[in-house]
Amino acid sequence: MKITDIKVTHVNVPFDAPFWWTAGLYPGASKSIIEVFTDEGVVGLGEAPWWHFGEIIKDEIAPALIGADPLDIANCEARCVPPWQITANTGENAISIAFGALELALWDIRGKVMNMPLYKLLGGAVRKEIPFTEYFAFRPENDGAGGEMTPEAIVDYCLEMKEEHGSSYFEGKLIQGAPELEIKTVRLLREALGPAAMLRLDSNMQWSLTTARWVLRELEPYNIRNYEDPVATFEEMAELRRHSIIPFSTHVPDLRRAVALGAPDYFVCNFAALGGIGKTMKFIAACEAMGKGFWCYSNDLGIMTAAYLHVVAATPWITEPSQSLFRWQIGDVIENGPFRQTNNTIAVPEGLGLGVELDTEAMKRWHGHFVEHGPMSHFNDPKNPGLFRQLPLN
Structure with missing residues (x-):
């Protein structure tokens, strides 16, 4: 089995109402959804904790993984992620988080190939x-x-x-x-x-x-x-x-x-x-x-x-x-x-792999929200527009 393509889609999913946290009002999430395609028709799903990690996947990780065996997770990681001691020391560990988001998709593929849920x-x-x-x-x-x-x-x-x-x-x-x-x-x-x-x-x-x-x-x-x-x-x-x-x-x-x-x-x-x-x-x-x-x-x-x-x-x-x-x-x-x-x-889901499937219409809707409005900011303080709140608050 080989990886043939990796698709990254940015989405916004708002909350019904924003909530206050230390940095300001938190209105919802801007995520990247990852789809890893294989030459055997199996597709794995991943999710990045914030949208900019999806950009790293598109620019740096996806080109390195085309042609790789998705079941060989160690090899996939070696293609993308330098040793953690170095990335932690140089502040370049965003690549580790980006790969971690995509790695979910590799486990999803593994479960589907082996015909069992991830657990x-x-x-x-x-x-x-x-x-x-x-x-x-x-x-x-x-x-x-x-x-x-x-x-x-x-x-x-x-x-x-x-x-x-x-x-x-x-x-x-x-x-x-x-x-x-x-x-x-x-x-x-x-x-x-x-x-x-x-x-x-x-x-x-x-x-x-x-x-x-x-x-x-x-x-x-x-x-x-x-x-x-x-x-x-x-x-x-x-x-x-x-x-x-x-x-x-x-x-x-x-x-x-x-x-x-x-x-x-x-x-x-x-x-x-x-x-x-x-x-x-x-x-x-x-x-x-x-x-x-x-x-x-x-x-x-x-x-x-x-x-x-x-x-x-x-x-x-x-x-x-x-x-x-x-x-x-x-x-x-x-x-x-x-x-x-x-x-x-x-x-716990009982389907194969992660046990979830993408909702095509929902993906279109929330990607459209991202395109129209841009990523959601969770550092917005309405009391001080344009300024970040500083810690401690008290």
Whole structure:
């Protein structure tokens, strides 16, 4: 089998309403969808975490892989990606992330050729129902959606998710640079949702160490399952650990520093950012050996989410629910997408490979959105047009 062509399509998929995060208003995602074609008619699907990685695939990776055996992933990587020690040292690791996005498609091809779903290629399922959190945040109103701009409105939203979808796992960003607002919102959430609900928080590094000490002290009585990136560095998290029993997580996949410093406790990663499914499995195994937890990222479309489902299904070490923004996504690029959880879980796909197929009409629609509007900016601060928000917020 040989790779005959690689197609990259940029798409925008907006949220029903934007949400506030540390860098401004986040309106949705601009992704690159990858299709890897073979001379035997098998097509593999991949997804890049942001559209500019698709440009790297088009310009650098695709020419190197034409004629390669898609089942020989090591050879494909050797054609495209320099040694990680060098790319990390020179700041040129975007090629590693771009290849990681395409590598999903190679696993998809492998599963289709071997006539089995990806989780079986990875060793078999230890679970078939994969848990995800609901997400909450301060969201301005947009065409009847959103409007959760007060603690009470966020509580009402979470109660609605509990009533309509059986949700009891919740995670959110309460990012307005106001510690008292976050503390009040968490107190009201715990009172409304009860002691059994899972509550996780994410500040996107908004707090200074001094403010974080205070905020986490006030939050401890409300049984916070995890706080993601409360401060900007692992060193500050290690210092914060002296003052708080709340576990910490991060998107920064530096396992050596986390082990050396004792914090953070969990990694929350996109598979492409780790270099693909193969490298993700190695990273998770290393986390297990070092006693660090792992779960999956949010704001991905159906192809990457399918990869999450299969890997979590096949990995006993991943016991915590992964993040999700599924409820806010107004569309997807896969048939029957986006995935959405019921009673906190989504079933792992049973189709071959990743088990998902592209929706042709949806691809046209969301690619058209990208062409018409350009990539979506998640660094927009309406209060300071043309300027980036600076950290910490408080």
